[in-house]
Amino acid sequence: MARDKTVYTCTACGGTSPKWLGKCPHCGEWNTLEETVAEANGGATRHRFKAMAPMQPVATLSQIEAAEIERSPTGLAELDRPLGGGIVEGGVVLIGGDPGIGKSTLLLQAAEKLSRTMPVLYVTGEESGAQVALRARRLGLRDAPVRVLAEIQLERILAAIDAERPRFCVIDSIQTLFSDALTSAPGSVAQVRECAAQLTRAAKSLGTAVVLVGHVTKEGALAGPRVLEHMVDTVLYFEGDTHSSFRLVRAIKNRFGAVNEIGVFAMTERGLKGVSNPSAIFLSTHGAPVPGTCVLVTLEGTRPLLVEVQALVDSAGVAPRRLSVGLDRDRLAMLLAVLHRHAGVSCMDQDVFVNAVGGVRIGEPAADLAVLLAIHGSLRGKALPRGFLAFGEVGLAGEVRPAPRGQERLREAAKLGFAVAVVPKANAPKAADARAFEGLTIHAVERIEEAIEVVRGL
Numbered sequence: 001m002a003r004d005k006t007v008y009t010c011t012a013c014g015g016t017s018p019k020w021l022g023k024c025p026h027c028g029e030w031n032t033l034e035e036t037v038a039e040a041n042g043g044a045t046r047h048r049f050k051a052m053a054p055m056q057p058v059a060t061l062s063q064i065e066a067a068e069i070e071r072s073p074t075g076l077a078e079l080d081r082p083l084g085g086g087i088v089e090g091g092v093v094l095i096g097g098d099p100g101i102g103k104s105t106l107l108l109q110a111a112e113k114l115s116r117t118m119p120v121l122y123v124t125g126e127e128s129g130a131q132v133a134l135r136a137r138r139l140g141l142r143d144a145p146v147r148v149l150a151e152i153q154l155e156r157i158l159a160a161i162d163a164e165r166p167r168f169c170v171i172d173s174i175q176t177l178f179s180d181a182l183t184s185a186p187g188s189v190a191q192v193r194e195c196a197a198q199l200t201r202a203a204k205s206l207g208t209a210v211v212l213v214g215h216v217t218k219e220g221a222l223a224g225p226r227v228l229e230h231m232v233d234t235v236l237y238f239e240g241d242t243h244s245s246f247r248l249v250r251a252i253k254n255r256f257g258a259v260n261e262i263g264v265f266a267m268t269e270r271g272l273k274g275v276s277n278p279s280a281i282f283l284s285t286h287g288a289p290v291p292g293t294c295v296l297v298t299l300e301g302t303r304p305l306l307v308e309v310q311a312l313v314d315s316a317g318v319a320p321r322r323l324s325v326g327l328d329r330d331r332l333a334m335l336l337a338v339l340h341r342h343a344g345v346s347c348m349d350q351d352v353f354v355n356a357v358g359g360v361r362i363g364e365p366a367a368d369l370a371v372l373l374a375i376h377g378s379l380r381g382k383a384l385p386r387g388f389l390a391f392g393e394v395g396l397a398g399e400v401r402p403a404p405r406g407q408e409r410l411r412e413a414a415k416l417g418f419a420v421a422v423v424p425k426a427n428a429p430k431a432a433d434a435r436a437f438e439g440l441t442i443h444a445v446e447r448i449e450e451a452i453e454v455v456r457g458l
């Protein structure tokens with residue numbers, strides 16, 4: 001009688017119905033009913049960990065001791081960086097990323113390092129224990145005391161966690177798990193949410209640091225880990241092109257540290273190796289400068305990263321296309337409008353493709369100026385000079401706005417031997433500081449017309 005165990009709950013009003021309906025009988029919203037566990041029945045297993053957690057008294061803020069959170073470094077410096085220093089007792093981390101990008105590899109490496117100092121459980125729902133063992137051998141992690149469980153049923157996994165009492169537990173992946181309490185298939189929103197909620201509860205009550213692995217598909221078809229983001233303490237996303245060897249791990253939410261911190265890895269035959277000085281890895285190597293490319297310095301997190309953006313502008317058919325990889329497409333449309341309106345450069349009858357080299361995703365608006373200059377370069381078929389870079393946010397009025405910590409960006413570029421920079425006026429160094437940027441000619445601009453003027457004259 002599986003049916004009795006579940007009810008359908010409206011995500012809009014919270015009303016329930018014993019069976020699925022297209023329209024909520026309580027609030028009248030369409031398509032809002034989702035399968036959930038019926039509280040009265042699921043109680044026994046559901047609240048096992050709740051009962052174990054001690055009840056907390058109400059306290060005054062000033063009287064609560066503000067102890068620093070204790071972190072255990074994973075031993076992989078580039079993973080600790082986005083984590084905010086290491087794993088936290090009872091902390092739940094979600095690691096999302098495309099299939100095949102290296103999630104299992106990275107976590108197996110972290111599990112091996114941590115197993116030297118604490119009990120570690122690796123739950124694999126995707127591969128058999130033998131496959132995990134084979135990978136561990138390939139990674140050269142031969143005699144790690146990592147405990148492995150190949151299981152996809154949530155209740156059995158919770159029982160194993162209860163028995164093993166690991167301090168670090170990996171669930172690979174959350175989409176393969178299913179709870180007996182629900183009838184829907186593994187990977188459905190209801191299952192993913194329920195399994196994550198129960199594992200989170202177990203993590204908090206036992207003080208286990210739990211890592212949930214989640215796949216994100218480009219279409220978002222599978223119940224993506226996005227539904228879990230609000231439940232967990234830390235969300236990390238893997239970025240990078242599976243065809244290139246570099247991978248970024250970015251923190252997009254962290255209750256225990258700074259967000260937007262980035263860890264950089266290179267995929268080798270022996271697993272993921274940290275890259276401690278990554279600023280130049282996303283530059284493609286052209287023999288001679290080619291039209292349609294421009295380098296920018298992004299600064300998300302604490303380390304500057306030089307990234308090349310490429311643009312291709314080509315005459316279009318009936319409906320011109322605007323495509324971007326690694327950059328926001330709406331922003332691209334806006335930039336093209338600004339370019340037309342304020343600089344008189346029209347791409348109206350052209351296809352425009354924009355790409356950030358190496359599969360990096362650039363979220364910050366400081367990329368605007370470089371994107372515009374790459375498009376402009378492709379359109380007129382003229383390359384920017386060797387060692388050229390640009391950054392700055394472009395506004396709707398055609399103004400070039402400063403990027404945060406501009407001097408740091410310029411310093412990194414100067415260090416890597418860049419020769420010419422076009423930057424927002426407010427980011428240009430004062431004459432007194434000029435010596436720090438030796439070898440770098442800096443053009444300060446306030447508007448995109450000026451930037452294009454500078455580029456034409458180079």
Ligand code: TYD
Pocket residue numbers: 097098099100101102103104105106135138139267268269270271272
């Ligand atoms: P994997 O960790 O299985 O990805 P995910 O768990 O995110 O799906 O990594 C898969 C890829 O990594 C696979 O294509 C092979 C490659 N790889 C290496 O290049 N070197 C290695 O040492 C390992 C273990 C994997």
Ligand code: MG
Pocket residue numbers: 103104105126172
């Ligand atoms: Mg995997």
